Amino acid sequence: MSNIPDRESIIAAHERVAPFIHRTPVYTCESLNKITGANLFFKCENFQKVGAFKARGGMNAILSLSSEERKSGVATHSSGNHAQAVALAAKENGVKAYIVMPSNSATVKKAAVLGYGAELIECEPTLQAREETLQTVVEKTGATLVHPYDDHRIVEGQSTAAKELIEDVNEKLDFILTPVGGGGMLSGASLAAHYFSTGTKVIGCEPSGADDAYRSFKSKKLVPQINPQTIADGLRTSLGKKPFEIIMRHTEDILLADDAETIAAMQMIWERMKIVVESSSSVPLAALIRNKDQFAGKNVGIVISGGNVDLKELPF
CATH class of the missing domain: 3.40.50.1100 (Rossmann fold)
Incomplete structure (x- = not known):
């Protein structure tokens, strides 16, 4: 259960x-x-x-972090809206955000993520590439994974x-x-x-x-x-x-x-x-x-x- x-x-x-x-x-x-x-x-x-x-889920996830998790930041992958949500929620709560986005994401969505002060990491436009790149970022930074939906x-x-x-x-x-x-x-x-x-x-x-x-x-x-x-x-x-x-x-x-x-x-x-x-x-x-x-x-x-x-x- x-x-x-x-x-x-x-x-x-x-x-x-x-x-x-x-x-x-x-x-x-x-x-x-x-x-x-x-x-x-x-x-x-x-x-x-x-x-x-997605602003709702992103904000709930960031506000649910422990003080220890906040120190190491958060990381996620997204084609755009979740990326922006986590970036904004992180900015408003003083948390570093690492965002993996496929290279074919809408330009307007990439610009918004950068505008919120997140670190943008581009990858090939496949789910496998997104997940592998995200895993690398998490291992390198110690950031808490905030999955876009799971x-x-x-x-x-x-x-x-x-x-x-x-x-x-x-x-x-x-x-x-x-x-x-x-x-x-x-x-x-x-x-x-x-x-x-x-x-x-x-x-x-x-x-x-x-x-x-x-x-x-x-x-x-x-x-x-x-x-x-x-x-x-x-x-x-x-x-x-x-x-x-x-x-x-x-x-x-x-x-x-x-x-x-x-x-x-x-x-x-x-x-x-x-x-x-x-x-x-x-x-x-x-x-x-x-x-x-x-x-x-x-x-x-x-x-x-x-x-x-x-x-x-x-x-x-």
Whole structure:
């Protein structure tokens, strides 16, 4: 029996991070309600610090360090949003951060990490290269590893987004939809619904070109991500073991959307809601539209995971 975060640990994580993060707004959109036939409630983590929900997990992990661990700093790998989250949390708490990023990470995300004062180490754009480079950094520096998703401190922090969504929507949510890459957000949202909104079903949404979580969920065994092909750069990573265990217990389903559907959903959010969202954030709306009948007439919370995009390279 593993040590899955309980209700009290999520409440404690929320109290811990609350002074350091934004309680992001929940937006609605009548035109998207008409298009989808559902009542949608968007938790806008694109307005979060570092432009993504990952600020929550990164801050919770840094605030959970012992005084001894703080002295040696922290190290992680990330394509961008988690990297920025750990860099900012470390800066705000006077902790040194070493961030391993694949060379093809978005320029805007690399610049943000450097701007927060972290040490940036680039590597080849493969999961193996990321993990091997990170291991080398940890051995060399003695820094504490803060895994981007396979860490209960991260899951606890990410769960606070769905907890706030549940608290801030006056109506009972039938569903909460989140993107799924490493699984930190999906597992956190699944725990939040389990503890704070009985009857709310949580569904993960994943690109069909990076469908390891979908295959893992359906086969009930962890399937590694191999050569993902998707525009949703935040969702190219492999599902983590700890999130997978939680997802298998508390997640209702995982749905897919292809890149064309994701780009269409992304453009729809930009045009209809007038907000900046990244492609990974648009996968849940794309998956909902693909499966419209399942959500017709339902109250659906959608976590918009982030808004860090290179405006020179929009896909539409």
